[in-house]
Amino acid sequence: MELAPYLILGCIEGLVTAAVLALMAVGLSLVFGVMRVVNVAHGEFFMLGAVLAWFVADQLGGHPAIAFLAALIIAPLLVGTLAMLADMTILKRISYDPERTIVATIGLLYIIQQLTLMTYGSNARPVEPPFNQRIAIPWFEWTDGGLSLYWPWGLGTTSYKLAVIGFAIILLLGIWVLMTRTRIGLIMRATQLDRDVAQAYGINVDRVYAMVFGLGAGLAALAAVLIVPIQQAHYLMGHDPLLLSFIVVIIGGLGSLVGTVIAAVMIGLSDGLISVFFTPTLAKIIATLMVTFVLIFRPSGLMGSK
Amino acid sequence: MLEMRSVSSGYDGARVLQEVSLSLSAGEIVCILGRNGAGKTTMMKTIMGLIRADSGQILYHGTDLLDVPPHQIAGLGIGYIPQGRRLFSELTVAENLEIGLMAGGKGNATRDKVLGMFPRLAERLHQRANTLSGGEQQMLATGRALCLEPQMLLLDEPTEGLQPSMIALIRDTVVALKETGVGILLVEQRVDAVLSIADKVMFLENGKSQDIMPASTLRENPDLLKKYIGV
Numbered sequence: 001m002e003l004a005p006y007l008i009l010g011c012i013e014g015l016v017t018a019a020v021l022a023l024m025a026v027g028l029s030l031v032f033g034v035m036r037v038v039n040v041a042h043g044e045f046f047m048l049g050a051v052l053a054w055f056v057a058d059q060l061g062g063h064p065a066i067a068f069l070a071a072l073i074i075a076p077l078l079v080g081t082l083a084m085l086a087d088m089t090i091l092k093r094i095s096y097d098p099e100r101t102i103v104a105t106i107g108l109l110y111i112i113q114q115l116t117l118m119t120y121g122s123n124a125r126p127v128e129p130p131f132n133q134r135i136a137i138p139w140f141e142w143t144d145g146g147l148s149l150y151w152p153w154g155l156g157t158t159s160y161k162l163a164v165i166g167f168a169i170i171l172l173l174g175i176w177v178l179m180t181r182t183r184i185g186l187i188m189r190a191t192q193l194d195r196d197v198a199q200a201y202g203i204n205v206d207r208v209y210a211m212v213f214g215l216g217a218g219l220a221a222l223a224a225v226l227i228v229p230i231q232q233a234h235y236l237m238g239h240d241p242l243l244l245s246f247i248v249v250i251i252g253g254l255g256s257l258v259g260t261v262i263a264a265v266m267i268g269l270s271d272g273l274i275s276v277f278f279t280p281t282l283a284k285i286i287a288t289l290m291v292t293f294v295l296i297f298r299p300s301g302l303m304g305s306k
Numbered sequence: 307m308l309e310m311r312s313v314s315s316g317y318d319g320a321r322v323l324q325e326v327s328l329s330l331s332a333g334e335i336v337c338i339l340g341r342n343g344a345g346k347t348t349m350m351k352t353i354m355g356l357i358r359a360d361s362g363q364i365l366y367h368g369t370d371l372l373d374v375p376p377h378q379i380a381g382l383g384i385g386y387i388p389q390g391r392r393l394f395s396e397l398t399v400a401e402n403l404e405i406g407l408m409a410g411g412k413g414n415a416t417r418d419k420v421l422g423m424f425p426r427l428a429e430r431l432h433q434r435a436n437t438l439s440g441g442e443q444q445m446l447a448t449g450r451a452l453c454l455e456p457q458m459l460l461l462d463e464p465t466e467g468l469q470p471s472m473i474a475l476i477r478d479t480v481v482a483l484k485e486t487g488v489g490i491l492l493v494e495q496r497v498d499a500v501l502s503i504a505d506k507v508m509f510l511e512n513g514k515s516q517d518i519m520p521a522s523t524l525r526e527n528p529d530l531l532k533k534y535i536g537v
Contacts, residue, residue, distance in 0.1 A: 183408070186397070190405050193394045200354045200388070201450070202380040202409030 005139040005152050006276055012137075012157045012165075014272020015265075016230070019168030020223045022264035024241055025248040026175060026257055027219030033255030034192040034212045035096060040105040042220055043242025044112040045083060049075045049221025050233035051116055054125045065130035068229070075225050076218040083217030087210045096209070109238075116235040124237075129160040129229035164226050171222065172261060179257065188212060192255065240284075244271075247291045253304020262302060266290075307331050308353070308384075308458050308489060313362030315352040316513075321360065322348040324513045328491075330458065335480065335490045337500045337521065339534065340510035346493040347389050349510070350460050353491075354386050355379050366458070380409040385456030389463045389493070391447040395436035399427050402435055402446055406453030420449045423479065441472035448479060458489045465499050473499055501525055509534040 028042045053071035060067045086108055094100040136156040138149045179185040191198045191208045199205050223241075224233075231237065248267050252259030267287050274283035294301060308330040316322040323345045330336050338346050351357045353364055355376030364371040371379060380386070385406075394402050403417055410416070421428040424445040430438065435446060444464060451459060461480070465473045473496075480490055481503050494500045501507075504521040516534060524530055 183404075186401055186404060187408075189397060190394045190401075193396060194392055196351075196356050197386075197388060197392045197394070198405075199376045200356060200380060200386045201405050201454075202377055203405075204375075204377045 002139060002152065005137060005155050007273070008137055008139075009155055009157070010273035010276035011269060012161065012272070013276060014269035015165050016161045016268075017271050018265045018268020019165045020227045021241065021244055021248055021268050022172060022261050023168055023223035023226070024220045025245040025252070025260045025264050026172065027216035027223075028245045029249045029252065029255060029257055029260040030188075030212055030219075031216035032249065033257075034188055035091075035209050036098060037091060037096060037101045037213070038098070038105070039213075039216065040102060040242070041086075041108040041112060042105075042216070042245060043238030044109050044116075045079050045217035045238075046220040046224045046241050047116065047233075047235060047238035048082070048112060049079050049224030050127075050228040050231075050237060051120050051235070052078055052221070053225040053228050054127050054233040055120075057127045058125075064128040068127065068130040068225075071127065072222070072225050076221040079221035080214040080218030084210045084214035087213040088206075091213065092206060092209070113235060113238070120233075120235060122235060124232035124234040126232045127225075127228045129158075131159055131163070132229075133159040135159055135162070160229060164230075167226065168223075171219075175219075175257070184211075243284075244287065247287050249301075250291050251294045251301055253301030256301065256303040259301055259303025307365075307367065308491070309363075309365045310349075310353070311363040311365065313349075313352060313359050313364060315348060315357050315359040317348075317357065322513050323352060323359075325362065326510070326513070326515045328508055328515065328518065330489045330491050332457065332489050333484055333487045334506065335484050335492060335500075335504045336506045336508060337492045337494060337504035338508050338510055339494070339497060339531075344510040345513035346510055347462055348513070350386065350388070350462050350491070350493060353379075353460060354384070380454055381411070383410075383454070383457035385451035385454045385459045387447045387451045387459070387461045387464060389466065391443050393435040393443055393446055393450070396434060398432050398434055399438070399446055400431040402450050403427075403453050406450040410454035410456075412453060412455055416453055416455055420452050423452070424449050440467050441469065441475075444468060444472065444476060448476065452483075456488060458491070459483060460491045460493075462493045463495060464492070465494065465496050477503060497531060 024046055028039060031037055031039050052075035056071040056074050057067035060070055090104050091101055094104060134156050135158060136151045138151050140147055140149050179189065187203055187208060191203055191205055195205055244267060248263040249260055252263035270286060271283040274286060310326055310328045312325040312327055314321055314324050326349060328336065338349065340346050348357060352359050353371065355371060355374065359372050366382060366384065394405065403420065407413065407417055426442055427445055427449055430442065435443065438446060464476050477499060484490055492500055492504065501521055501524060506518060507521050507524055508518045509516040
C-alpha cells in the first residue's frame with residue numbers, strides 16, 4: 001500500500017473535522033473568554049442546529065441546495081435566539097457566577113436533549129447536501145514511460161467536504177474581522193478585559209453577554225448544519241463535539257481565538273490521520289492525552305495568557 | 307452638581323461606606339483623604355454604580371444615580387479614572403480612547419483635543435496599553451476619561467507609582483480641567499500632591515465621613531492632618 005495517498009485522504013478528512021470543530025470551539029472560547037462561563041450545553045446547541053437543519057430542509061423540500069441554504073440561515077438564528085433567551089432568563093439571574101453557571105448549563109443540556117428526544121425522536125436523520133460530486137484523489141507512479149498519474153481505488157473525497165473546509169475558513173476570517181476590525185468587536189474585547197470598567201465607560205455588559213452567548217451558540221449550530229449532510233442529525237450527537245471542543249479550547253488557551261483555531265486544526269488533523277490508519281477511538285484517546293500533557297506542562301494552553 | 311446624601315454601600319453584606327454625604331460643584335476640586343481601607347475607592351465605585359448602594363441618594367443634576375443603570379452613568383457626563391488605571395490592557399492606545407469616545411458620543415475632534423493634551427499618546431496610538439510606561443498609562447487613563455468630555459471627573463489615586471515629573475503633569479491637567487468648569491473628586495494618598503490644588507477636603511475613616519473643610523484650613527494648620535490621617 002502506498003502511504004502518501006492515504007496521508008492526503010487522512011488530511012482532507014481531518015481538515016473537515018478541524019473546520020467544524022474550529023467553528024464550534026471558537027463559539028465556546030468566545031463565551032468563556034468574554035463571559036467566563038463554561039457552557040456545558042454548547043454541544044446541545046450544536047445538536048439543535050443539526051436537528052433544526054433537518055426540520056427546515058424537510059419542511060421546505062424542493063432542491064437540496066435551496067433547502068440547505070435555508071437551513072444554514074434559519075437554524076443558527078433560531079439557536080442563537082434561544083441561547084440569548086437562556087442567558088437573559090437563567091445566567092443573568094445567577095449573576096454569571098462561575099460555579100452556578102456550570103450547574104445551570106448542565107440543566108440546560110438535559111432540558112434541550114430530552115425535549116429533542118420527546119419531539120424529534122431517537123432516529124438519526126440525514127440532510128441532503130447541496131452538491132456532492134465525488135472527487136477522486138490522484139497519485140503518481142514511475143512507469144517505464146516515466147512519471148504518470150493514477151487514481152488509487154477507493155481513494156477520494158467529495159466536493160461538499162471541500163466546500164465545508166472553504167466555508168469554515170471564510171467564516172473564521174469573518175469572526176476575526178468582527179472581533180478586530182469592528183466597533184462591536186471592540187466592545188466585546190473591552191468587556192472581556194475588564195467588565196467593571198467597561199460598564200463605567202458606557203458598555204451595556206448585560207446586552208454584550210446576551211449577544212456573545214447567542215453568537216457562541218449560533219456558531220455551534222452553524223457548524224452542525226455544515227456537518228449534518230456528512231453525519232446525521234441525532235439527539236445525542238452533541239456529546240463528542242462538546243468533549244473535543246473543550247479539548248481544543250484548553251489546548252489553544254482559554255479565551256484565545258487564534259489558539260483555538262490552531263488547536264482545532266491540530267486535533268482535527270490528528271483525528272483524521274489516526275482514524276484513517278488506525279481507529280477513531282485511538283484518535284480520541286490521543287486527543288485526551290494531548291490535553292493532559294498541555295495541562296501538566298503548559299496550563300495556559302498554546303496561546304493563552306497566564 | 308453631584309450630591310451624595312447619607313449613602314451606605316459595601317460588598318456581599320459587609321457595609322464599607324456608612325451614611326456618607328458630600329457635594330461637588332462645577333469647577334471645584336474635592337479631595338477625599340483617609341487611610342487604606344477607609345472606603346475611598348468604594349465611594350467612587352458607588353457613585354459609578356459598580357457597587358449598589360444600600361441606602362441614601364446620589365443626585366446628579368436632580369437625577370438619582372442609584373436609579374440609573376451603571377452603563378448609562380458615563381453618558382450623563384461623569385468620567386471615572388479607577389485606581390491602578392485599569393486600562394483595557396490588550397487594546398491599543400487608539401482603541402482605549404475609542405471606548406471613551408463611544409461612551410460620550412464624541413468624535414474625532416475630541417480625540418484630537420485629548421491627543422493635543424498628551425502628545426506622547428499620539429506617538430503610540432497603535433501600541434498596546436500594557437506596553438506603555440506607568441506615566442504613559444496614566445496619561446492614557448486620563449485621556450480615555452477626557453474623551454467623554456465629562457462635567458464631573460472621579461480620579462482614584464492618579465499619582466500612584468508615578469515619578470515627580472509625571473505627578474506634576476497630572477496635577478497641571480487637573481487644574482486645567484477645573485478651570486474649564488469640570489468638577490473633580492479626587493482620592494489621593496499623597497497629601498502634598500493635592501492639598502495645593504484642592505478646594506475642599508473630606509476625611510473618611512472606617513467608611514464614615516469625619517469632617518469636610520476648606521483645603522485652605524489644612525494648608526494653614528498642617529497639624530490637623532496628623533489628627534485625621536496621622537501624616
